[in-house]
Amino acid sequence: MxxxxxxxxxxxxxxxxxxxxxxxxxxxxxxxxxxxxxxxxxxxxxxxxxxxxxxxxxxxxxxxxxxxxxxxxxxxxxxxxxxxxxxxxxxxxxxxxxxxxxxxxxxxxxxxxxxxxxxxxxxxxxxxxxxxxxxxxxxxxxxxxxxxxxxxxxxxxxxxxxxxxxxxxxxxxxxxxxxxxxxxxxxxxxxxxxxxxxxxxxxxxxxxxxxxxxxxxxxxxxxxxxxxxxxxxxxxxxxxxxxxxxxxxxTLPLRMRAHCDNAKAVAEFLATQEKVAAVYFPGLAAHPGHQAIADTASGFGGMVALELHGGFDACARLLDNLTLFAQAVSLGDLESLACHPASTTHAAMTPDDRARANVTDKLVRLSIGVEDIEDLLADLAQALAKV
Known part of the structure; x- marks a missing residue:
């Protein structure tokens, strides 16, 4: 089956x-x-x-x-x-x-x-x-x-x-x-x-x-x-x-298709934004390792990460102005979630260990949910405008 x-x-x-x-x-x-x-x-x-x-x-x-x-x-x-x-x-x-x-x-x-x-x-x-x-x-x-x-x-x-x-x-x-x-x-x-x-x-x-x-x-x-x-x-x-x-x-296969489609659209949108220093999503052809996932998996997942010019302050301004994305440390929910890993999910690591793993103060992690993609993109656009 x-x-x-x-x-x-x-x-x-x-x-x-x-x-x-x-x-x-x-x-x-x-x-x-x-x-x-x-x-x-x-x-x-x-x-x-x-x-x-x-x-x-x-x-x-x-x-x-x-x-x-x-x-x-x-x-x-x-x-x-x-x-x-x-x-x-x-x-x-x-x-x-x-x-x-x-x-x-x-x-x-x-x-x-x-x-x-x-x-x-x-x-x-x-x-x-x-x-x-x-x-x-x-x-x-x-x-x-x-x-x-x-x-x-x-x-x-x-x-x-x-x-x-x-x-x-x-x-x-x-x-x-x-x-x-x-x-x-x-x-x-x-x-x-x-x-x-x-x-x-x-x-x-x-x-x-x-x-x-x-x-x-x-x-x-x-x-x-x-x-x-x-x-x-x-x-x-x-x-x-x-x-x-x-x-x-x-419902996992059904949900994952929606997560993957929305994440790809979010990553492509973020890649066009001047305030975004870098976008990380394995579904982008330029992402290192893209082909390794393409060869072994049927999709690239629903997670997107980005770096902003300006460090923690810029990240906080983005996060605090999002309305559809809840600030929370989990992922994979139907709802879209966002967090600042260096100060939350990876805060227990030493500064040296975070630096080694590239978990920097300018990194934001997004768990892309199954909402309408136009609403998600509009939310990100209005929050980025306030950074």
Whole structure:
């Protein structure tokens, strides 16, 4: 089945007791297993069935089946947040003395976790400035490599094919954060990645009303991650969130087409404005890495970044005069959002780290929603006029 059909139908069966088409929200913490022997068998993994909702819940299980189908994965596991997804992957698949590599820049929370928290567990963390940098000076002892194919917030393109090829040579586990593109546009597993993760809070949900994380990929790896995430760390997704995320995913392909079309129009408009110093959008032919995304994905996403002459003051004037764009730090909602990454999403990074990742004071990040494009362009034009 094609992506749009999978988004609607995968993982969804009529409820056996009522015939309800939508998966029910199973609000229970525990499950009766009948006899003592049945309980013993379930805990030993000899008998399928639910035991405790921290381990598995029917609502979450249906969502996991849908997400695995969309990603072309053996399995998927859903957790409480995108950061829970990152931390669960790394803690499950690395140990003291291992090396984790990532390609700069990444989401500010990911950067802070890797540099400030993971190192306390005795794991070495190394960053690379680009895919070519990783190719030229990679460490053969790297255990795991993480990247975003379109980076947050500068929209720099990382060629996933280069990362995967080198990682396979050295035996490293590959983890692609596909939050910006989603499986509606790009399936990293189809070109050889081991795991793909998302902040499900963003495009997968699309409605800005839950916090969620998703991990999909190779079955044995997912089982290791599931054990650490749900049994050891204890970061399951609640059934209500699972229900809402399943609802959001059903319209993902439809929404992503609208996001992509609007983002392209916004980027083209901004590129004509004298007050705009630079525009970053991989859908522009002049954007570095444009062809890498064109070769591997069916769209360029709904994120646009720009730099203004004048630094923070100019950015603040633009942001404070927008009326349709809400100033908020998330992305992927139906509504358009805008923020100043250096002082918000990436504020936890040191000034040196922000400079290294080109997260400057003159950078504004836009999450382009699905409003009428003429209204969005008019809002940007009137706000730019006041800069």
């Amino acid at each position: 094609k992506t749009q059909t999978l988004a609607v139908h995968a993982g969804q069966q009529p409820d056996p007791s009522t015939g309800a088409l939508n998966t029910p929200v199973y609000l229970t913490s525990t499950y009766s297993y009948g006899t003592a022997q049945e309980g013993k068998d379930r805990f030993a993994g000899k008998n399928p069935g639910y035991i405790y909702s921290r381990f598995a819940n029917p609502t979450s299980s249906a969502l996991e089946q849908k997400l695995a189908a969309l990603e072309g994965a053996d399995e998927a596991v859903v957790v409480a947040s995108g950061m829970a997804a990152i931390s669960s992957i790394v803690y499950a698949l690395t140990q003291q003395g291992d090396e984790v590599a990532f390609i700069d820049p990444v989401y500010g929370g990911t950067d802070a976790f890797l540099r400030n928290t993971l190192v306390r567990a005795g794991v070495k963390v190394v960053s690379y400035s680009s895919d070519d940098d990783f190719v030229s000076r990679h460490n053969p002892n790297t255990r795991l490599v993480l990247w975003e194919p379109v980076t947050n917030p500068t929209l720099k393109v990382v060629d996933s094919r280069k990362i995967i090829a080198v990682a396979k040579q050295i035996g490293a586990i590959t983890v692609c954060d596909n939050t910006f593109l989603t499986p509606a546009l790009f399936q990293p597993l189809s070109i050889g990645a081991d795991l793909v993760m998302h902040s499900g809070t963003k495009y997968l949900c699309g409605h800005g009303d839950i916090i969620a994380g998703v991990i999909a990929g190779n079955g044995p790896l997912i089982q290791r991650v599931r054990t650490v995430a749900l049994k050891h760390i204890g970061v399951p997704m609640g059934p209500q969130e699972a229900y809402l995320l399943q609802r959001g995913v059903k």
